[in-house]
Amino acid sequence: MMEKIGKAKYEYEDIPVGNNQYEGIDFQNELFVDAKYVHALIPSDRGNRYIEALPPPRTEKEILRDYKKPILTYDFDRESKLPDSTRLYMVGQLRSLRLPLPFHKELEQSFRMALEESYRNRYMIADDKSKLKVTVADMQQGQCGKLVADTFSSANAGFSLLGCSGCGKSSSLRILLSQYPQVIMHHDDKYGRYPQIVYLVVNCVANSNFAALYASIGNAIDRALGITTSVYQKLIESRRSLGDKAEKVRELVETFAIGMIILDEIQLIDFQSTKENSFESLMTLTNRTKVAIAVVGTEDAYSKMFTHLRTARRLGNIISGNLYCDNRAYFGVLARQVFSYQWFDEPVALTSDMLDALYRNTHGIIDQLIGLCMYLNLDYISAKKRPNVDADYINKTARRHYRGIQKLMDQLDDSLNEKKRQQIVEEANKKLDNLLQEHKQAAFAEKITADEAADKELLPLKKNVIRNIQMVMDDYSAEKIAIVIDKVFETNKDIDEKTLTRVVVKYLTETDKPEPKKAPRKKKGKSLTPDMVKFILD
Structure with missing residues (x-):
């Protein structure tokens, strides 16, 4: 018989408040981590294993540190003296550059608040004599309990991260989630071993509907639990009606104590063929299970997805991912950091005219700024006669690789203009990747040729030494x-x-x-x- 499990008693980690109990564990390379409990800051959360097993949220200082990933190997004095063929592919290092953006603190706080609220509004039920059959890491096992909603608590709210393409939404999400283990394994003397899936990231598929979305949730569960052959995706796909699929998702949310479902690239869903009641059913899932739902995508997709306030408000805080793009003072800081990585013959100082040119051609969008700076270096190194790096050079480079984009910059809130801008940027980025690949292979081909010549010269000596020793x-x-x-x-x-x-x-x-x-x-x-x-x- 199922019984309600109240506050749990377990041993706490003996570490200072705010310290990470999982210090030293790389969550990206660990499939599961065993639960370690620390005292919750809010007294009413004490004994809630699903909250007290979470690592502490990042502090403001840690956010500034973790979201900034400079190119540690960069050295202008060394790299400016490299051959052009080598410098051409060294420019690709800019792709790994990450800088803290103004919305990062709000993103961290919104995620943590929604996650804790999700587990605060639920309780565990278990029966040590009747076990659920679940698959974990390709092995079937029994599980005594599951996490269900407290029907008397209010509907849980998540958050929305909205903004234009290239403003840093997806990369920020990856850094955010690197602080959290995706699956925590709890161990109980009476009820055995059971998993807590802290979050799921569901990548929306182009032109998909909600049947595909529910199947993607199943696929995300498979990946989180280390299942190499599809189990839960097929289980959801086998249900005929959309209501049956939603019901199966509800069961899985309860079974695996899923804290948050993040729907990434929500704009890829086919809104024209998706009925309003589909979105209502998604919100019903939140109401019935208290799982937090977060959406990441463009602003126009959000307005199409949630036409009614009663639906939209369930997603709680709306974070504007591209609000920083209108902040010219911040753009100056951003541009100077990106422009400090350069592969010109001599270092180039960023003037106010150059800064204005960079802003006019990127509108402060970080991905576009990095892309344009990469082209500035590539075109410079490839030119037979070195160009003068100034505002005119920036404008010419932008017109060459991002043709027509300036006309679209002043109306980013227009969904049609944003789609056109995105197409231009995608084509420029594809060309940029091809150039970097071409230069990388050309440089390596030169090394192969040089090594081949050296090997041919040393081959007789190598043969003689081998014969002498054998x-x-x-x-x-x-x-x-x-x-x-x-x-x-x-x-x-x-x-x-x-x-x-x-x-x-x-x-x-x-x-x-x-x-x-x-x-x-x-x-x-x-x-x-x-x-x-x-x-x-x-």
């Missing part, structure tokens, strides 16, 4: 000896045959053990006697 050491294959010779060549290619033979033999006898034979030899192999070693070394 005359007295037939326990080592030619391939093994060649590997050691190549290691020696890495530091010294100007070496004579006798010295090279001595160095390789010393390496083999002191650091390597002979390789086992694949098949027994009829003739007894020669062993390396002291006299033979003396002969080689002398």
